[in-house]
Amino acid sequence: MAANWKMYKTRAQARAFVEGFLPRLTARDVDVVICPPFLAIETVVGLVGGHPVAVGAQDVYWEEEGAFTGEVSPAMLVEAGCHYVIVGHSERRQLFGETDAEVARKLRAALGHGLVPILCVGETLEEREGGRTEDVVGRQLELALADLPAPAGQVVVAYEPVWAIGTGRNAEPADAAGVADFIRGVLARYLGGERASRIRVLYGGSVKPANIGGFAARPEIDGALVGGASLDPASFAAIVAAFSEPGGA
Ligand code: PGA
Numbered sequence: 001m002a003a004n005w006k007m008y009k010t011r012a013q014a015r016a017f018v019e020g021f022l023p024r025l026t027a028r029d030v031d032v033v034i035c036p037p038f039l040a041i042e043t044v045v046g047l048v049g050g051h052p053v054a055v056g057a058q059d060v061y062w063e064e065e066g067a068f069t070g071e072v073s074p075a076m077l078v079e080a081g082c083h084y085v086i087v088g089h090s091e092r093r094q095l096f097g098e099t100d101a102e103v104a105r106k107l108r109a110a111l112g113h114g115l116v117p118i119l120c121v122g123e124t125l126e127e128r129e130g131g132r133t134e135d136v137v138g139r140q141l142e143l144a145l146a147d148l149p150a151p152a153g154q155v156v157v158a159y160e161p162v163w164a165i166g167t168g169r170n171a172e173p174a175d176a177a178g179v180a181d182f183i184r185g186v187l188a189r190y191l192g193g194e195r196a197s198r199i200r201v202l203y204g205g206s207v208k209p210a211n212i213g214g215f216a217a218r219p220e221i222d223g224a225l226v227g228g229a230s231l232d233p234a235s236f237a238a239i240v241a242a243f244s245e246p247g248g249a
Helices: 011-024 038-048 074-080 090-095 100-112 125-129 133-145 173-191 193-198 212-216 233-241
Strands: 002-004 032-035 053-057 084-087 116-121 156-159 200-204 223-226
Touching: 002 084, 011 038, 011 233, 032 084, 038 053, 038 074, 074 100, 084 100, 100 116, 100 133, 116 133, 125 133, 133 173, 156 173, 173 193, 173 200, 173 212, 223 233
Parallel strands: 002 032, 002 223, 032 053, 053 084, 084 116, 116 156, 156 200, 200 223
Antiparallel strands: none
């Protein structure tokens, strides 16, 4: 279960969140990741030590170092305590013009430094209405994953239909499960069935405590990438708890 805070929370606000969240985190059988803005990463890392919570970044650049004003390298993220990094979020693709080729480079750079990329894929409303969801998602996966070296490390895939992100309009769990199943089939094609079966496929897009149960009930969906509803400790804790198995607390 991953929290994507986007451009929300100063360090003081991040601290207040973690202090409110940890006492509410009872599940021990769910992997939890918090992705704060770059500047709050070290604050969160310093507070979650000893708890089953990992920290991720929201983006990364693919070069090791150099004259790339404003960018952050994989090694910098690792040193700051990150284990995960979101790659190819639709806001990066749409607002900042990130291409599939750039997403692929970021994915490889993250893997090369032992970071687990959370690769985001998903169709726009127009693409969905045109019946092109599988074409679009399949192409995004193919361009990111083709020719990945065999022991490349762990990858997480987040299916995030663009029309569901931040709109309050979530996908139907059955539809999301269908796309998650399709994604696993594509992963099997590129990475082999055994490896594909171990990859977690998350759903993201207007997840909240009131609708998470429908996604958690779907075996095709292994977790969620949560934006708006991850900003409040009680709300994110309730979402995490929905993916805990009986006896996992
Ligand atoms: P949302 O964002 O939960 O606010 O829709 C999800 C995401 O962008 O990862």
